[in-house]
Amino acid sequence: MKFFYQLKLDAILLPVIALLICLGGWALIAGHGKTTVSVDDWGDKVTKTERFGLSKNLPSPAETWTASKPYIVEPFAKRGELDQGILRFAWLSLKLVAQGYAIALLLGTPIGFFLGLSKNFTRAFDPIIQILRPVSPLAWLPLGMVLFSGLKVVDSTGRTTFGTSDAAALFTIAICAMWPTVLNTAVGVRAVPQDYLNVAKVLKLSKPKTLFKILIPSALPYMFTGFRLSLGIAWLVIVAVEMLIGKPGVGGFLWQQYNANSYAHIILSILTIGFIGYILDRMMSLIEGRFRSA
Amino acid sequence: MTPLAPILELFKLSKAYPTPKGPAVIVRDFNLNLAKGEFVTLIGHSGCGKSTVLSMVAGLTDATEGSMILAGRETNEAGPDRGVVFQSPCLLPWLSAFENVMLGVNQVYFNAPKVERRELAEYYLSVVGLGNAMHKFPRELSQGMCQRVGIARAFALQPKMLLLDEPFGMLDSLTKIELQEVLLELWRRNKLTTLMVTHDVDEAIFLSDRVVMMSDGPEAEVGDILTIPFARPRIRAEVLTDPRYMEIRNHLLTFLNERSHIRPSRIKTPRSEETETVACKYESPVAAVTSTQ
Numbered sequence: 001m002k003f004f005y006q007l008k009l010d011a012i013l014l015p016v017i018a019l020l021i022c023l024g025g026w027a028l029i030a031g032h033g034k035t036t037v038s039v040d041d042w043g044d045k046v047t048k049t050e051r052f053g054l055s056k057n058l059p060s061p062a063e064t065w066t067a068s069k070p071y072i073v074e075p076f077a078k079r080g081e082l083d084q085g086i087l088r089f090a091w092l093s094l095k096l097v098a099q100g101y102a103i104a105l106l107l108g109t110p111i112g113f114f115l116g117l118s119k120n121f122t123r124a125f126d127p128i129i130q131i132l133r134p135v136s137p138l139a140w141l142p143l144g145m146v147l148f149s150g151l152k153v154v155d156s157t158g159r160t161t162f163g164t165s166d167a168a169a170l171f172t173i174a175i176c177a178m179w180p181t182v183l184n185t186a187v188g189v190r191a192v193p194q195d196y197l198n199v200a201k202v203l204k205l206s207k208p209k210t211l212f213k214i215l216i217p218s219a220l221p222y223m224f225t226g227f228r229l230s231l232g233i234a235w236l237v238i239v240a241v242e243m244l245i246g247k248p249g250v251g252g253f254l255w256q257q258y259n260a261n262s263y264a265h266i267i268l269s270i271l272t273i274g275f276i277g278y279i280l281d282r283m284m285s286l287i288e289g290r291f292r293s294a
Numbered sequence: 295m296t297p298l299a300p301i302l303e304l305f306k307l308s309k310a311y312p313t314p315k316g317p318a319v320i321v322r323d324f325n326l327n328l329a330k331g332e333f334v335t336l337i338g339h340s341g342c343g344k345s346t347v348l349s350m351v352a353g354l355t356d357a358t359e360g361s362m363i364l365a366g367r368e369t370n371e372a373g374p375d376r377g378v379v380f381q382s383p384c385l386l387p388w389l390s391a392f393e394n395v396m397l398g399v400n401q402v403y404f405n406a407p408k409v410e411r412r413e414l415a416e417y418y419l420s421v422v423g424l425g426n427a428m429h430k431f432p433r434e435l436s437q438g439m440c441q442r443v444g445i446a447r448a449f450a451l452q453p454k455m456l457l458l459d460e461p462f463g464m465l466d467s468l469t470k471i472e473l474q475e476v477l478l479e480l481w482r483r484n485k486l487t488t489l490m491v492t493h494d495v496d497e498a499i500f501l502s503d504r505v506v507m508m509s510d511g512p513e514a515e516v517g518d519i520l521t522i523p524f525a526r527p528r529i530r531a532e533v534l535t536d537p538r539y540m541e542i543r544n545h546l547l548t549f550l551n552e553r554s555h556i557r558p559s560r561i562k563t564p565r566s567e568e569t570e571t572v573a574c575k576y577e578s579p580v581a582a583v584t585s586t587q
Binding site (some may be wrong): 193196199202214218 | 352374376384386388451472
């Protein structure tokens with residue numbers, strides 16, 4: 001037993017056990033195919049595959065792996081617009097997320113500062129923010145389509161490079177992802193110790209100097225918490241957005257595979273989304289930790 | 295020594311906070327004059343409003359009533375002409391000790407060449423004994439060292455006067471004594487008018503020319519003023535063995551323990567006379583500027 005703890009095996013073993021339990025549960029619920037070959041009245045051989053099980057259309061772990069293998073083994077392959085390696089899809093999604101997230105930060109941070117600095121601004125805008133904040137991305141997207149209807153950026157060959165749906169997608173990501181940044185920045189600005197502000201007052205620092213030398217450095221740890229949460233939401237929203245507008249990406253792939261009845265790829269997409277979301281969160285946590293200790 | 299014109303005049307300074315039950319008066323009619331180069335200490339019980347007075351002088355809190363004249367000019371807002379050392383050193387944790395000092399220096403000497411500004415900051419940091427640690431960050435420094443930076447920051451502004459808000463309150467007694475010496479040395483070199491708030495009786499006696507005892511809050515006011523007669527420069531051992539030391543100490547402690555609840559303005563006898571007699575009990579090397587009126 002002691003040996004067990006010394007090797008810190010529990011740190012590896014326990015997650016593995018949990019994973020096996022989950023896989024077992026999945027395998028239990030999942031359906032399995034049974035192929036029967038019979039000879040019909042005309043003497044022809046008929047192969048018939050029937051699925052059985054608790055949820056007979058849910059692919060089992062093994063089936064999922066077999067079906068997903070080409071997408072994982074060649075993660076950057078491009079076989080067609082809607083048939084690409086899984087990481088290639090993820091990359092397309094990430095690019096869109098990055099743009100929307102950038103807009104969210106550029107809008108959210110100043111709004112957060114205004115909220116944190118001005119009581120009247122908070123009184124005026126807080127009710128609106130509280131009402132808009134819980135609105136689902138699925139609700140924002142149609143509004144974005146209306147807002148940017150008719151928008152079209154065409155390149156020299158006449159192909160639309162940036163259309164209504166792209167703008168609506170960015171709009172949806174930005175407006176859903178900016179709230180944690182707005183609120184955390186506001187909290188961070190409000191939490192700037194009075195002592196630091198006194199230093200600014202005694203030294204008669206100008207407004208921009210107070211902002212850059214005192215307020216921003218002091219609120220930075222809070223701001224990064226907001227940035228991290230915003231990134232999480234942006235990644236959450238992208239799937240919904242891609243599903244609705246049918247853009248190639250992980251979410252688009254998921255929806256298209258559902259419509260094409262290849263259910264195994266839905267699970268592949270879900271796991272990919274989860275993994276990438278986790279990696280993004282870890283990355284942001286690392287950056288956040290750097291600022292917290294500073 | 296001829297009495298010098300006061301550099302700081304506080305006239306009927308009052309602070310009240312509005313509450314649902316009418317204004318809560320913290321300080322009422324606080325009058326005090328400080329001569330140029332004088333070291334005055336405000337002493338009183340916790341929460342008696344001494345820090346409020348200092349904060350009003352610093353311009354960090356607005357006075358409800360009364361006026362304040364600094365070097366012949368009425369002032370009511372904060373500015374770098376008053377160097378403030380806070381109880382917690384309030385160094386900005388994202389700046390090194392040197393950058394913390396430079397923040398103020400850059401602000402005050404914005405038209406001086408960069409080399410001079412750096413030299414100024416380096417000079418004051420080395421005077422307070424941080425010559426080797428000036429590029430360290432506050433988290434790498436002990437509390438005492440942080441407070442040294444705080445003192446260097448205040449002096450580097452070369453202000454008209456220095457305001458100290460219980461600067462050594464959070465330090466252990468050995469560090470405290472060390473820093474008192476650092477402060478006195480800097481004060482002696484710069485001849486800076488100083489107003490300090492403390493609740494440490496020994497610190498008040500060792501450092502100041504005059505000790506202003508404040509009556510208990512709310513509605514605190516000047517209760518009594520005592521002139522400290524020891525010649526400067528002071529040497530701690532000599533001051534402590536001086537027979538007058540215990541007498542002064544007892545006077546202060548008696549006030550704080552027994553008389554601080556009495557407000558001179560509420561007593562029928564003319565109060566100026568009363569405080570005056572106590573203030574003049576000892577012959578002072580520094581001119582005793584009229585204190586209460």
